[in-house]
Amino acid sequence: MPHRVVDLFRSSAHSLESSLTKKSASGPARRRDYPDRAAPGSRSSERASSSALFLEDCSDGLPAPPYTPQGRMEGSRASSFSSDSHKEHGSSHPHHHKISFPSVHFGRSSKDSNSSSSATLDWALESPPLVMYGDAETSSGALLSGQLFLNIKQEGLEIDSLCATLSVHVTQKKPFANHCSECTNQRTELKRWDLLQNPLAMAKGEHSFPFSVLLDGHLPASMDSPLIAISYEFKAEARPRRGLPLAPIKLDKALDVRRSIPSSETPHHSVRVFPPTNIRASAHYPQLIHPIGNYTLALRLDDVAKLNSKVNTVEYWKLKKLIWKLEETTKTVAPACGRHSPKLGQGTEGQQNKKGVIRTETRVIGEKTLFSGWKSNYASPTDSMIELELDYSLAKHAKYACDSKSRDGTEVTHQLMVELVVAQEWAPVNKPSLVTHTGVGRILRMHFGTILTERGGIGISWDNEAPPIYQDVPPSPPAYCQETRFSAEHTIDEVIDPLDGYARSHSSSLSGRS
Template sequence: MSVIGDYTELKHWDFLPKAVTLTPGRHAYPFSIHLRGHNPESIDTPVVAISYEFKAQIHCAGFHPLSFERDVPVKRSLLGSDPLHQSMRVFPPTNVKATVFLNRVIHPSGTHKVQLRLDGIASLEGKSLEIWKLKRLAWKLEETVCTAAPACSSHAAEGTSTDQLTVRRNEARILGEKEMHGGWKSDYNTSDARIEFEFEYGLTTRHTRKRDAMYACDVRAAANGTGTEISHSLSIEMLLSKELASSDIPNLVLATSDARVLRMRHAVILTEAPGLGVAWDAELPPVYDDVPPSPPSYPKDAPVEYENLEALDEQERRPSVGNSETSLPSV
């Protein structure tokens, strides 16, 4: 595993510990590794990059060592949360209360729904009715990257404390945003006045021209010493305008210069979509070559020969021991 120029060996295999002579052709040496959950996934951001590399080396007599390297992409996938996460917030000095229902686990592909409800948007003050109308709604999906960059070799000798040997680096980028000016349902004529709206959000740009990913999934890799953390958040901004109306004629409204900007921020987890494969903890035990898949079959017993058996009626005709009389067969 490589992190900002620092390499950590996760596993080492010695396929041929001794010198052997191989015949021409292909020779297979199976290997496997199980990565623990605390290991971060592969990421590539402007400030930090984490990658997994497989390196192999062959030493031949009379030749230079042969090397082979290949990057192994490591991804993490989580299932969506069920039921939806509910968040509620009140915005004083108004009586407006916002309730949001959303899934906190999102995937780069596709879109995700958000249910929004605004209550307390109408209040009666004497004979006048105060109404807060929604004029604009905007959402923004933001990614924040925090890491600690180690000092170079020349500056590492000068520093004495841990703070002097590392430099904190932060960067935020927008993965998707959109602004809407309509599409919601509103009801101001009832005592339970409310605004209901359902919209979709997601990543608007997932790749660059070079097909490189423009996003990074959530990472919290404090165990590797760098303190790398990648988080995502969904910001919702609403513009409400205050209008006045008479309680007798609610349809006749008068616009005012009073307005409010309501902002909400929700933490979400960006992860890769789960595939159709079987999870490692749900896999079946290994099957060995010398064990059949079904229970062993037992051979059938040889058929019984009835030629040498004595008939049952012969025993009845034969006289019993100690009795001179001959027993007659029953009629």
């Protein structure tokens, strides 16, 4: 179809040029004979030629159309057009011919160009970054507070309503039903503010409206994983009075909500045994890591040598290769919408059986293979060991999601996988240098549970920033144990002990008087 449309426009342009050429030739003079005076129909010819050039440029790269008798068609169209032009030229009222292309638009239409808005919306956050300190069970949440600014540019503009909403948007990348918008997107409104209760004619200038909300600690943090994406959306809308030719003023913002779990002061200790061998692995590692930074796992392998008294030989396990990986596992439940969730057969009317599909996916966010970097000691069968310090971190441009667990079934966990490849060798007890390979190997695989979380920085939980509350203070002031009555003869210095300096000066003055 595109090549046919191009041919149609090209044939129309050629017929128009031929007819205009005949018409100018039948006139008293041509344009090239009178360069200072524009010939009749020159504007239309220039317009047609520019349109033809534009269409020819746009047709570059299109496939060649099938063979059609184009010359005969162009000749017939040119002859009919020229005959009609001669007839109109011979009449008393000549008409100028114009060809319009309704489907081709050059430039921007007046309908698309919107007039300057009569009002704008903006916001300013006054609270610190939204960070939930602690896990979902113990966290007190994060406090969000700020101001919404409505800038009125037209005096006396009437606003019917001004509202703002905060919602959490969950996007299932592998939904229950493909190509279903309701199964893919779930929005939950957390807070709504009706900032204008009644219509109001507002003066020109900037008007501020404060808002605040406490995000519960069980809410998930913002994330973007292969299965699910969670984001927090703040939307505000101001509607002008009905009847005014003004569109609603809208504001859409995204909030970044994070979670920070406090780290332990002491490293985690883990001991593993790998039967049927006697190898025992002892590891010290930090259980909590951050996306930015390097961390160290101290690993020691004991009992890597064994004495075989029957043949008077010593068997060694030597480390050949080490592989470490940081794995992220995402587990979520893709819920079904109302159309795809079947109704209960014998249940109450209006109720639906909520169902979903469990999705699980694991990705690697950091890995490395080592062939050296450890120390081995085979001095005696009873005192043999392999020691190493493993440095690990996230990959440079890795996409990650911090540990999270929410009530809707979404859970993100991390683990450090260490894989050791060991080979068995033996040597006589009297000649330990005569090593012989047995061809026996083992793969020792260990998994260490790791928590990936954001750094807390210098911030603390919002409830710790509040002033202290004295709950033990009674409603009335405390009563004195002994009531003191003053008379005219006694002074306050005789009842209350003065300060040391004042007491010495007062005693010296009294001694001088005496």
